[in-house]
Amino acid sequence: MKHKKLLMVAYFFPPLGGAGSLRPVKLAKYLPSYGWRPVVLTAKNHDWYYGRDEALIDELPDQIEICRSPMLRSAWIYRILNPLRSSAMDRWIRRFLVQPDDQVGWLPTAFSSGLKIIDGHSIQAMYSTSAPMSCHIIAYFLKKKTGLPWIADFRDEWYENPDHRYPTRFHRRFHFQLEKKVVAFADQIITAASGFCGLLSKHPGCEEKCSTIFMGYDPAEFEKVSSKQGAKDQAGIFTIAFSGLFYSYFKPARVISAINSLIESRDIPKDRIRLLFVGANTPGETGAIDNYGICRFTGFLSHSKALEHVKGSDALLLLLSRERGAYVVPSKTFEYMASGKPIIAIVPKQSEVASIIESTRTGTLVDYEDLEGIRMAVLRMYRSWESGASDFKPDLDKIAGYSQVEQTRDFVGLLESIGERGVCLGASGDARENR
Numbered sequence: 001m002k003h004k005k006l007l008m009v010a011y012f013f014p015p016l017g018g019a020g021s022l023r024p025v026k027l028a029k030y031l032p033s034y035g036w037r038p039v040v041l042t043a044k045n046h047d048w049y050y051g052r053d054e055a056l057i058d059e060l061p062d063q064i065e066i067c068r069s070p071m072l073r074s075a076w077i078y079r080i081l082n083p084l085r086s087s088a089m090d091r092w093i094r095r096f097l098v099q100p101d102d103q104v105g106w107l108p109t110a111f112s113s114g115l116k117i118i119d120g121h122s123i124q125a126m127y128s129t130s131a132p133m134s135c136h137i138i139a140y141f142l143k144k145k146t147g148l149p150w151i152a153d154f155r156d157e158w159y160e161n162p163d164h165r166y167p168t169r170f171h172r173r174f175h176f177q178l179e180k181k182v183v184a185f186a187d188q189i190i191t192a193a194s195g196f197c198g199l200l201s202k203h204p205g206c207e208e209k210c211s212t213i214f215m216g217y218d219p220a221e222f223e224k225v226s227s228k229q230g231a232k233d234q235a236g237i238f239t240i241a242f243s244g245l246f247y248s249y250f251k252p253a254r255v256i257s258a259i260n261s262l263i264e265s266r267d268i269p270k271d272r273i274r275l276l277f278v279g280a281n282t283p284g285e286t287g288a289i290d291n292y293g294i295c296r297f298t299g300f301l302s303h304s305k306a307l308e309h310v311k312g313s314d315a316l317l318l319l320l321s322r323e324r325g326a327y328v329v330p331s332k333t334f335e336y337m338a339s340g341k342p343i344i345a346i347v348p349k350q351s352e353v354a355s356i357i358e359s360t361r362t363g364t365l366v367d368y369e370d371l372e373g374i375r376m377a378v379l380r381m382y383r384s385w386e387s388g389a390s391d392f393k394p395d396l397d398k399i400a401g402y403s404q405v406e407q408t409r410d411f412v413g414l415l416e417s418i419g420e421r422g423v424c425l426g427a428s429g430d431a432r433e434n435r
Contacts, residue, residue, distance in 0.1 A: 003037035005121050006415070007114065007148075009128040009135045011103055013042040013066075017053025017303065019215070019244065019331045023155055023192070024129055025056050026218055028064050030408035036415065037063060038127075039117055041138075043106050044068035047075070050280045051300040059221070065121075069113035072105030074098060095167050100178055103132040110138045118146055125415055129153040136182045143185050149418045151411075152186035153213075154196050162324060163247075179203070187418040190411070194352055195327020213411050215331035216404040217338040225307040237271070238385050240344065240378070241313035243278040243306055243332050246285065250319040252277075253287035254368065255346065258375040260291050268382055270294065275317075278309045310339050315381045318357075320347040321368050329353045334402045337362045342392045344377050360398045 008028065012020030028038045077098060082089040098104060117123060126148050128139035136152050143150045158164075158179045166172040183189060183203040189210040191197050197210040246252060252275070259275065262268045270292040280300040283290065298309065310316060316336045320328060325348045333353055336343050343363025347354050357363045364380070366373040384390045400406070 003032060003035055004124045006031065006036050006038045007117055007123045007126045008038045008040045009139050010040060010042050011106065011132050011135050013040060014056040015052045015054045016046055016049050017051035017056065021056060022331060023215060025059060026404040027408055027411060029059050030405055032061055032063065034409060034412040036412060039121055040064065040066045041110060041114055041117060042066065042068055044070045045073060047073050047102055053302045055302050055304060067113055067117055069109045071109060074102035074105060077105055100175060101132040101134055103134040107134055107138055111141050114138060114142045115145065123148060125149040127151045127153065129155060131156055133158055140182055140185055149187045151188045151190060151415065152182050154191045157196060157199055160199050188414050190414065193327055193329040198327065211414055213407050214329065214402055215334060216402050216407040217334040218404045222338055225304055225311060237274045238382050239274045239276050239313045240315045240317050241276040241278055241309055242317040243310050245279055246281060246319060250321040251287035252319060254371055254374055255317060256286060256288035256290060258371055258378055259294055261375055262379055263292050267379055273382065276309060276313060278306050307335065310335060313341060314385050316341050316343045318343055318345040318347060320353060322348050326351045337399050337402065342381060346374060360395050362394045
């Protein structure tokens with residue numbers, strides 16, 4: 001079968017680990033099954049990042065081509081603009097000048113490399129994924145230059161992202177206009193949650209071309225991952241695992257407080273329960289005091305190692321606060337659902353993620369502010385584990401619909417719908433990586 005070719009602009013890509021790399025990696029893995037062969041454009045010398053996961057690259061078929069173009073790293077930008085190395089000046093430069101994000105220094109070389117890839121391959125469409133937002137800016141300029149069909153993927157919010165701090169009205173307007181241009185020029189918008197489409201709908205024409213492709217889970221990876229090591233580490237202890245990072249707007253403080261209360265009331269012995277944080281979190285970030293030593297922290301792990309702990313645990317914790325939880329669907333949601341373990345979902349009950357968990361029968365919903373509800377959810381799951389009798393019966397057919405195989409199928413449907421454009425520009429191997 002002759003494959004069509006898709007240029008993928010993705011800053012987050014192995015060896016970088018974490019959820020940001022999973023979206024492009026899993027798409028690249030499954031796209032060839034649907035007649036598309038990706039050519040990945042990523043950075044050669046990324047900025048510092050907390051997690052590396054070299055093993056993710058091994059998931060890709062051999063025919064996937066990767067171009068790694070150099071970037072002017074943000075640290076170098078700061079040195080150029082601040083030769084005296086003042087920390088206060090670095091902070092000012094980052095806040096006021098380095099826009100739209102720290103990866104703006106990748107834009108010139110990525111644009112140049114993107115044109116070479118398009119010229120040297122029969123590229124028929126483009127895809128960019130954010131964050132960082134610079135990926136969309138790169139694709140925007142490539143679109144203007146070549147006219148190729150383009151899908152812009154928003155894994156997170158842009159303009160409304162609570163992590164973005166706009167120092168002036170000018171900066172706020174600047175980001176708004178950039179987002180508006182991306183939405184206007186992209187032929188198709190996809191988001192990792194339906195709520196993001198709602199946020200982008202403030203721009204004219206967005207509603208007609210915005211669709212949701214969930215992050216999903218990889219069934220092939222779940223088949224490979226064993227839960228034995230995780231179960232061995234947690235033998236005889238009811239273990240609730242949280243995978244990934246928690247942020248300022250959803251910390252596990254209330255869960256820790258609820259478990260402390262259960263231990264104090266003698267409903268659960270302190271040596272029979274554990275809260276396991278799988279990922280680059282630290283004790284000081286929980287927002288609560290661990291009175292009874294129930295918390296454990298693994299530090300950053302490869303994706304496969306993290307899944308071992310997820311599969312080896314007895315229950316799984318999902319956290320979303322009211323401020324952001326109404327429209328965010330964390331990528332871990334789908335891997336939790338596929339694990340076969342019950343989820344304690346501390347999320348807004350009117351949210352999209354709550355609807356997904358309810359429809360798949362994969363967990364118990366509790367409001368973030370409901371301390372007694374959290375306490376009772378933990379106690380019920382503990383007693384079910386202790387007795388060995390569980391009424392947990394997830395809907396496996398509905399869960400299967402969230403696999404990355406199915407999500408890629410939906411993505412290809414959108415890709416085909418925006419029109420095929422066969423660009424015959426020669427067959428140079430400039431962009432091929434020595435893997």
